[in-house]
Amino acid sequence: xxxxxxxxxxxxxxxxxxxxxxxxxxxxxxxxxxxxxxxxxxxxxxxxxxxxxxxxxxxxxxxxxxxxxxxxxxxxxxxxxxxxxxxxxxxxxxxxxxxxxxxxxxxxxxxxxxxxxxxxxxxxxxxxxxxxxxxxxxxxxxxxxxxxxxxxxxxxxxxxxxxxxxxxxxxxxxxxxxxxxxxxxxxxxxxxxxxxxxxxxxxxxxxxxxxxxxxxxxxxxxxxxxxxxxxxxxxxxxxxx
Amino acid sequence: xxxxxxxxxxxxxxxxxxxxxxxxxxxxxxxxxxxxxxxxxxxxxxxxxxxxxxxxxxxxxxxxxxxxxxxxxxxxxxxxxxxxxxxxxxxxxxxxxxxxxxxxxxxxxxxxxxxxxxxxxxxxxxxxxxxxxxxxxxxxxxxxxxxxxxxxxxxxxxxxxxxxxxxxxxxxxxxxxxxxxxxxxxxxxxxxxxxxxxxxxxxxxxxxxxxxxxxxxxxxxxxxxxxxxxxxxxxxx
Numbered sequence: 486x487x488x489x490x491x492x493x494x495x496x497x498x499x500x501x502x503x504x505x506x507x508x509x510x511x512x513x514x515x516x517x518x519x520x521x522x523x524x525x526x527x528x529x530x531x532x533x534x535x536x537x538x539x540x541x542x543x544x545x546x547x548x549x550x551x552x553x554x555x556x557x558x559x560x561x562x563x564x565x566x567x568x569x570x571x572x573x574x575x576x577x578x579x580x581x582x583x584x585x586x587x588x589x590x591x592x593x594x595x596x597x598x599x600x601x602x603x604x605x606x607x608x609x610x611x612x613x614x615x616x617x618x619x620x621x622x623x624x625x626x627x628x629x630x631x632x633x634x635x636x637x638x639x640x641x642x643x644x645x646x647x648x649x650x651x652x653x654x655x656x657x658x659x660x661x662x663x664x665x666x667x668x669x670x671x672x673x674x675x676x677x678x679x680x681x682x683x684x685x686x687x688x689x690x691x692x693x694x695x696x697x698x699x700x701x702x703x704x705x706x707x708x709x710x711x712x713x714x715x716x717x718x719x720x721x722x723x724x725x726x
Numbered sequence: 727x728x729x730x731x732x733x734x735x736x737x738x739x740x741x742x743x744x745x746x747x748x749x750x751x752x753x754x755x756x757x758x759x760x761x762x763x764x765x766x767x768x769x770x771x772x773x774x775x776x777x778x779x780x781x782x783x784x785x786x787x788x789x790x791x792x793x794x795x796x797x798x799x800x801x802x803x804x805x806x807x808x809x810x811x812x813x814x815x816x817x818x819x820x821x822x823x824x825x826x827x828x829x830x831x832x833x834x835x836x837x838x839x840x841x842x843x844x845x846x847x848x849x850x851x852x853x854x855x856x857x858x859x860x861x862x863x864x865x866x867x868x869x870x871x872x873x874x875x876x877x878x879x880x881x882x883x884x885x886x887x888x889x890x891x892x893x894x895x896x897x898x899x900x901x902x903x904x905x906x907x908x909x910x911x912x913x914x915x916x917x918x919x920x921x922x923x924x925x926x927x928x929x930x931x932x933x934x935x936x937x938x939x940x941x942x943x944x945x946x947x948x949x950x951x952x953x954x955x956x957x958x959x960x961x962x963x
Contacts, residue, residue, distance in 0.1 A: 495741065495963075497962070499740055499741065499743050500743050500744045500899045501743065501744060501898035502898065505898060508746075508896070511896045511898055512792070512896075513791040513792040513793050513896070513953065514791050514894065514896035514897055514952050514953070515897075515952070515953060516901065516952055516953055516957055516958075517792075517953050517954075517957060518957050518959075521959055521960070521961050521962065522961070523919060523922065523961040523962065524855055525855075525963065526852075526853075526855050527813060527852055528805070528813070528852060528884065528887070528889050528904075529963045531805075531813040531814065531816075532805065533828060533829065534814055534816055534828075535769070539769060541766055541767075544765060550764060551762075570739070571727075572727045573728055573738075582754050584751070584753040584755070593753060593760065593762055594749075594760045594761065595761040596749060596750070608753075608757070608764040610753050610757055610764060646745075646747065646748060646750075648754060648755060654805045654891070654963075655902075655963045657891055657900060658741075658742060658900075659744060659745065659751075659893055659900060660742050660744055660745045661745040661746075661748075675745065675746060678745075678898050679743045679745070683740075684740070684743040687740070687742060688743060688745070709742050710740060710741050711742070712741055
């Protein structure tokens with residue numbers, strides 16, 4: 486009988502803690518008691534399955550997927566990379582969803598009232614399913630920085646929100662992609678909730694000149710790493726990595 | 727895993743760090759709620775599908791912050807087994823569940839009140855990990871959770887439960903919890919996860935209350951307290 490393998494424990498030291506007072510909203514929304522550690526059961530080592538039938542091919546093209554009478558304003562970019570696990574194995578056939586502000590830093594959301602205008606041709610969300618090698622790509626415009634109420638004068642660095650499933654509910658992850666060289670990164674209380682500078686660097690997409698489309702779009706490379714599955718001794722045979 | 731040829735050290739990649747889903751999570755994961763239509767098929771609105779067997783139920787609640795206020799911009803994901811206790815799965819040729827049963831869904835709140843609710847079916851019992859406590863590892867070699875939804879001598883059943891994952895502005899990494907049912911007292915009493923919680927008074931934070939019936943369906947109430955008195959149990963899974 487086949488069993489789903491367990492996953493390496495999550496290294497909480499590379500993730501932001503729940504309570505990060507410089508990010509004020511976390512103060513009242515952070516559990517104060519310790520998490521109860523739970524070894525993986527089938528409830529954690531399984532996860533939802535998505536297929537190409539759930540999506541349209543245009544869903545990963547944010548330049549076209551909400552266009553009404555032309556392309557959105559902004560710097561045209563490609564964001565691409567792979568979803569891997571901690572064993573450096575690709576995570577194929579997994580759903581990747583993104584959302585972002587437009588080039589002016591405004592979200593198409595009824596709760597966003599920033600004075601930068603809505604772009605009539607930009608929705609700001611996309612989704613795709615990784616291929617057999619774990620690759621994904623999106624085409625979009627580079628989001629703008631925007632102010633937010635935390636301290637009196639806080640600005641979010643340009644960022645794209647990224648949601649990934651993996652193959653188990655315990656791999657579920659939401660994070661944010663930042664852009665190499667953005668001077669706002671060290672000043673952002675949300676970025677700085679992450680205690681490990683290397684972990685921040687891994688959330689920073691790097692310019693990928695070879696993947697640019699000449700005379701069209703700049704490319705950034707962003708790999709996403711999900712938790713890895715443990716090797717298992719099973720019937721005297723090594724499984725997993 | 728890669729082995730460093732110089733010193734034989736195992737080398738692993740490190741998980742990408744989590745960041746808050748932020749206040750505009752709906753744009754990406756529930757654009758209809760953000761106020762616009764973009765995808766033909768917005769995912770997560772139908773957990774059980776039309777063909778699922780079992781008892782149809784409604785689950786309602788509110789996420790409450792440390793000041794006692796409702797969290798009005800939270801998004802919750804649900805992951806559950808079907809009425810037989812079987813989860814949809816990736817390997818081995820896919821699901822052995824009813825056609826259209828996804829077992830997964832997304833729930834958002836009313837932006838004004840913070841109340842949320844969803845319809846699904848009540849899941850069955852599913853197998854826990856093998857009972858390591860009572861045996862030696864050599865005797866019970868298979869320590870992995872069983873796919874089958876039936877208990878055997880090595881696998882105690884887990885009481886019917888929904889797995890929940892909670893994200894929002896101000897939540898830096900998604901919170902995992904479980905919702906059990908108050909009308910499953912017998913199964914709950916032997917559930918290995920509930921029994922793992924050292925503080926018995928905290929177990930009640932995971933048990934939804936059958937609060938009545940509506941349209942012929944039982945309604946369960948499940949409030950989630952992020953902080954403070956009766957803080958909900960969250961798991962490091």
